[in-house]
Amino acid sequence: MIRNFFSNFIIIIFIISCSKEKAEVVETPKSSAYEIYKEGLDAWGKNDFFFASKKFTEAELLFQDPKESAKSAVMAAYSFYAINFFDESLEVISNFLKIYPADKHVQYVQYLKAIIYFEQIEDEKKDIAPLLKANKQIDFFIKNFPNSDYSIDLKFKKDLIRNQLAAKEVFVAKYYMQTQKWIPAINRLKIVINEYDDTVFVEEALHRLVEIHFHLGLEKEAKKYASILGYNYNSSEWFQQSYKILNKNYVITKSNNQISKKNKKTILKRIIEIIR
Numbered sequence: 001m002i003r004n005f006f007s008n009f010i011i012i013i014f015i016i017s018c019s020k021e022k023a024e025v026v027e028t029p030k031s032s033a034y035e036i037y038k039e040g041l042d043a044w045g046k047n048d049f050f051f052a053s054k055k056f057t058e059a060e061l062l063f064q065d066p067k068e069s070a071k072s073a074v075m076a077a078y079s080f081y082a083i084n085f086f087d088e089s090l091e092v093i094s095n096f097l098k099i100y101p102a103d104k105h106v107q108y109v110q111y112l113k114a115i116i117y118f119e120q121i122e123d124e125k126k127d128i129a130p131l132l133k134a135n136k137q138i139d140f141f142i143k144n145f146p147n148s149d150y151s152i153d154l155k156f157k158k159d160l161i162r163n164q165l166a167a168k169e170v171f172v173a174k175y176y177m178q179t180q181k182w183i184p185a186i187n188r189l190k191i192v193i194n195e196y197d198d199t200v201f202v203e204e205a206l207h208r209l210v211e212i213h214f215h216l217g218l219e220k221e222a223k224k225y226a227s228i229l230g231y232n233y234n235s236s237e238w239f240q241q242s243y244k245i246l247n248k249n250y251v252i253t254k255s256n257n258q259i260s261k262k263n264k265k266t267i268l269k270r271i272i273e274i275i276r
Helices: 020-024 029-045 049-062 066-082 086-099 106-119 129-144 149-178 182-195 202-215 219-232 237-246
Strands: none
Touching (some): 029 049, 049 066, 106 129, 106 149, 149 182, 219 237
């Protein structure tokens, strides 16, 4: 995966305060940690994230100051993330949260954890595990850091996840319809209507319920769902298809109306500023 890190990812500001006194000390393990950390920063600046991750991990073990160790761990986690070493990044994050639970960068680390799960989400035909993990982590973050700038980004991603979860239910329902397992199909579609009624898939779910009930000879139930679809989405293509099921002579016409898209919420980009 190739991504533009500075356009679609929020980057936190790390500030290194290196005083002259620290610079004068050359042979102590603490100074060695700073030198190794700087090697990591140099590699990071050149997008050599693999080498950077090794240096940041090494520096974390050498720093005597827990704050510097924590900062190294965060940089290592991000470096692994940058090259799609998601498992390694999550392992660093897990250790970070155990070792440095009170560090000032905990919020960012929790955000990075959510982003990693989110970026592993595939389409509705694939494994749902990353989707559920991303949803859970985003809920956790929004609950614990509701006023964070990161929450703005995650709330938008939450909407995308809800649509993906709804898509998964519709996909499974259509599979059950193909195998004529009507009750499981109905149950899946009702989940969309009851739990994801604010997603774009609620219209298709209602239409599929019209299809199933009409096929089973339950015309009254079919009309009920068609009425709900018509009342709420009278101009939609799904309503036209449902209407045609109940009125065989009806001719479906193409609508010129374009579906409006929700404006994507954006967050001001943050550029890393390193004071050497």
